[in-house]
Amino acid sequence: MNISRTSFPRVVIIGGGFSGIALAKKLSKQEVQVVLLDKNNYHNFQPLLYQVSTGGLEPDSIAYPIRKILKDFPNFSFRLAEVNEIDSVNNLVKTDIGELKFDYLVVASGSKTNYFGNSEIEKYSMAMKTIPQSLNLRSLILENFEEALLTSDLNERNALMNFVIVGGGPTGVELAGALAEIKKGILPKDYPDLDTRLAQIHIIQSSDCILKGMSDKASAKAEDFLEKLGVNIWKNVRVTNYDGKTVTTNTDLTFETATLVWAAGVKGATIKGLEAEELITRGNRLLVNEFNQVKGYNHIFAIGDIASMITDEFPNGFPMMAQPAIQQGSQLGDNILKLIEQKPMVPFVYKDKGVMATIGRNKAVVDLPKFKFQGVFAWYVWMFVHLFFLIGFRNRMVVFINWVYNYVRFDREARLIIRPFKKKLNTK
Amino acid sequence: MNISRTSFPRVVIIGGGFSGIALAKKLSKQEVQVVLLDKNNYHNFQPLLYQVSTGGLEPDSIAYPIRKILKDFPNFSFRLAEVNEIDSVNNLVKTDIGELKFDYLVVASGSKTNYFGNSEIEKYSMAMKTIPQSLNLRSLILENFEEALLTSDLNERNALMNFVIVGGGPTGVELAGALAEIKKGILPKDYPDLDTRLAQIHIIQSSDCILKGMSDKASAKAEDFLEKLGVNIWKNVRVTNYDGKTVTTNTDLTFETATLVWAAGVKGATIKGLEAEELITRGNRLLVNEFNQVKGYNHIFAIGDIASMITDEFPNGFPMMAQPAIQQGSQLGDNILKLIEQKPMVPFVYKDKGVMATIGRNKAVVDLPKFKFQGVFAWYVWMFVHLFFLIGFRNRMVVFINWVYNYVRFDREARLIIRPFKKKLNTK
Numbered sequence: 001m002n003i004s005r006t007s008f009p010r011v012v013i014i015g016g017g018f019s020g021i022a023l024a025k026k027l028s029k030q031e032v033q034v035v036l037l038d039k040n041n042y043h044n045f046q047p048l049l050y051q052v053s054t055g056g057l058e059p060d061s062i063a064y065p066i067r068k069i070l071k072d073f074p075n076f077s078f079r080l081a082e083v084n085e086i087d088s089v090n091n092l093v094k095t096d097i098g099e100l101k102f103d104y105l106v107v108a109s110g111s112k113t114n115y116f117g118n119s120e121i122e123k124y125s126m127a128m129k130t131i132p133q134s135l136n137l138r139s140l141i142l143e144n145f146e147e148a149l150l151t152s153d154l155n156e157r158n159a160l161m162n163f164v165i166v167g168g169g170p171t172g173v174e175l176a177g178a179l180a181e182i183k184k185g186i187l188p189k190d191y192p193d194l195d196t197r198l199a200q201i202h203i204i205q206s207s208d209c210i211l212k213g214m215s216d217k218a219s220a221k222a223e224d225f226l227e228k229l230g231v232n233i234w235k236n237v238r239v240t241n242y243d244g245k246t247v248t249t250n251t252d253l254t255f256e257t258a259t260l261v262w263a264a265g266v267k268g269a270t271i272k273g274l275e276a277e278e279l280i281t282r283g284n285r286l287l288v289n290e291f292n293q294v295k296g297y298n299h300i301f302a303i304g305d306i307a308s309m310i311t312d313e314f315p316n317g318f319p320m321m322a323q324p325a326i327q328q329g330s331q332l333g334d335n336i337l338k339l340i341e342q343k344p345m346v347p348f349v350y351k352d353k354g355v356m357a358t359i360g361r362n363k364a365v366v367d368l369p370k371f372k373f374q375g376v377f378a379w380y381v382w383m384f385v386h387l388f389f390l391i392g393f394r395n396r397m398v399v400f401i402n403w404v405y406n407y408v409r410f411d412r413e414a415r416l417i418i419r420p421f422k423k424k425l426n427t428k
Numbered sequence: 429m430n431i432s433r434t435s436f437p438r439v440v441i442i443g444g445g446f447s448g449i450a451l452a453k454k455l456s457k458q459e460v461q462v463v464l465l466d467k468n469n470y471h472n473f474q475p476l477l478y479q480v481s482t483g484g485l486e487p488d489s490i491a492y493p494i495r496k497i498l499k500d501f502p503n504f505s506f507r508l509a510e511v512n513e514i515d516s517v518n519n520l521v522k523t524d525i526g527e528l529k530f531d532y533l534v535v536a537s538g539s540k541t542n543y544f545g546n547s548e549i550e551k552y553s554m555a556m557k558t559i560p561q562s563l564n565l566r567s568l569i570l571e572n573f574e575e576a577l578l579t580s581d582l583n584e585r586n587a588l589m590n591f592v593i594v595g596g597g598p599t600g601v602e603l604a605g606a607l608a609e610i611k612k613g614i615l616p617k618d619y620p621d622l623d624t625r626l627a628q629i630h631i632i633q634s635s636d637c638i639l640k641g642m643s644d645k646a647s648a649k650a651e652d653f654l655e656k657l658g659v660n661i662w663k664n665v666r667v668t669n670y671d672g673k674t675v676t677t678n679t680d681l682t683f684e685t686a687t688l689v690w691a692a693g694v695k696g697a698t699i700k701g702l703e704a705e706e707l708i709t710r711g712n713r714l715l716v717n718e719f720n721q722v723k724g725y726n727h728i729f730a731i732g733d734i735a736s737m738i739t740d741e742f743p744n745g746f747p748m749m750a751q752p753a754i755q756q757g758s759q760l761g762d763n764i765l766k767l768i769e770q771k772p773m774v775p776f777v778y779k780d781k782g783v784m785a786t787i788g789r790n791k792a793v794v795d796l797p798k799f800k801f802q803g804v805f806a807w808y809v810w811m812f813v814h815l816f817f818l819i820g821f822r823n824r825m826v827v828f829i830n831w832v833y834n835y836v837r838f839d840r841e842a843r844l845i846i847r848p849f850k851k852k853l854n855t856k
Contacts, residue, residue: 058488067618190495
């Protein structure tokens, strides 16, 4: 990769997610040369992907060009590249566009969907971790309803209208809530020829409550909200397989559906070269010390979802969410500068700012460290916080307008099949 | 196709473009059963596709769900279907989802890119007639700039940064203007490592002026605007081939470019079954009489781009633009009802409401029937008219905000490679 060396030490950051961008901001205009690598030319705001899937937002509104973030950082280079391997002996990153030397390396490669080894589920289910995946899900949902019109077989028609969401975390809960609102407000008008009341939305949760990382109150209230919206919640049920038609579970329960959304788990997106057994911990994450140094290395760091920093309070590492990622990225920026100046680094301390999830119109649950609340006010807080954390004034404005419009009109206008998903499958 | 008959005569409309939708509105709540077929579930606003390609607008903002347009029309059905053939003997439309009987058929299938039989150009060039095509062009432009960073071969790098647009009609002119603004305002900031001044934008026009359908004044002024923006205009030059690298012409001129946009012509998107020689006229359009009846048929009509109604003023049919399409669709609605009631139909008379094109910031040309003007005021008129004709309050709001933002900030934030185009090609 033809990036000329400057006189400053070179920091290579793999990944422009929450943690990578927070780190980048800290290193801007400092005496380091920074190269940021990402396989996309945009940063995307994962917490709102489910709204892209359900036609509430346009994909471009929750993404932001990485080059635009970096444009005022004279010491930065960005390259659109996929990292294949890390050579920690020669301090080299090997990518699809060539090799790159580093003095300091920060792995911020995030996480990917965890299918727990089930290749059939991986093949037939839909994930919602990236913008293209979210658009595929949007297309599939709409294509299934169009197809439901064409069949006179009642079982097949119902299967096309049913949704099974595996995993009752924030992603599953928020998606289920949005689908329930679509079922109520949009489908009857869009598909007058279908009896859309028959469309069923199921959440399957392997443990005994949804929103496991939140308070009991939040979990119970979310369940209550979802049930009022007509969502079926199946607790203590584990999905064992899905063949594209039937979902089987570890109980007698089976579900017929053309749409299985797999939101049951994520795992660290590790990179070849840093995969030694002693480095990898639960959830396929890289073991780091309190300075986010990967175990055994002085100059290689990991932050965000990929990093597992084990503390008394979090024996499995911090939750794979935006907050720990942002905080780690930000602090590592200071620590790298300290390390270069040979000053002592400051150990990372996680400040829990709370967790929240929205279920739908006027319905959200918020757990702040000292204050937990649910309902309309929580919903406003959820919206405010999400708008605040979106990057870019234009994105905030456009998302805000969409939300106001959708709220006032009980609508979601981006129900467009721009890239057919199913058709593509069929012609393969 | 399982659509039950009602007691009313059935009108089948092929295509949900400007003409099909204008017709649909006229037939709503009338004593006819209407089935609208389209291969997309959305209506798209073609005049703004170039802004999607250049990152100024999001694709969802210029598209609108067809089902939402029809939701208040109780006598309508929509089916997502591609029409393969028309059986005019048995009054059948054959589609990828089955056959459908009609009493009246309206072909509103629009137009597609005309490569004039050159398969190499068809293979290697980019078109901009649909939303996916426009997104592909957006991705390609951005991918080419990313790739330009990777090569040290100056010729290759320049080819990656050059744009050749074939055709100086509104599409070519508007795209060239937008690219020139990106070159000036965005590329130097996004790609500080590239000498983006070397990026060249060419328009190749086979005749002796651009914007041929407009007044001499408009054409001259547009040329002047483009030249001030640094666009090279080559008149009286015809492109003979493009092999993915080099553009050859009927003169000594050749151009090295990785991006050739073919905006040199469109032709009617005819459908099998209505392709008899005597039906097809210049531009591959269906010959229709003054009631938009396809030659030789009483109950089969064509409207919009696909229809060629020959008049003294327009011996080759009306221009393939939104206005004639909307007016024909609207009038045909009345005429079909008259035909059913066995009343005399009213011949179509085209009301020329004018033509306009924008070149960039504060620069547009407008030809109204009685008043021609160029510059800042024309630009405001252009924006107002385009916002007015967009369907949907949300789309208007979002487009308006994007425009204000882009104007104030000299920016286009949707420069996102959401679906890589080049990568897809390479892995094929």
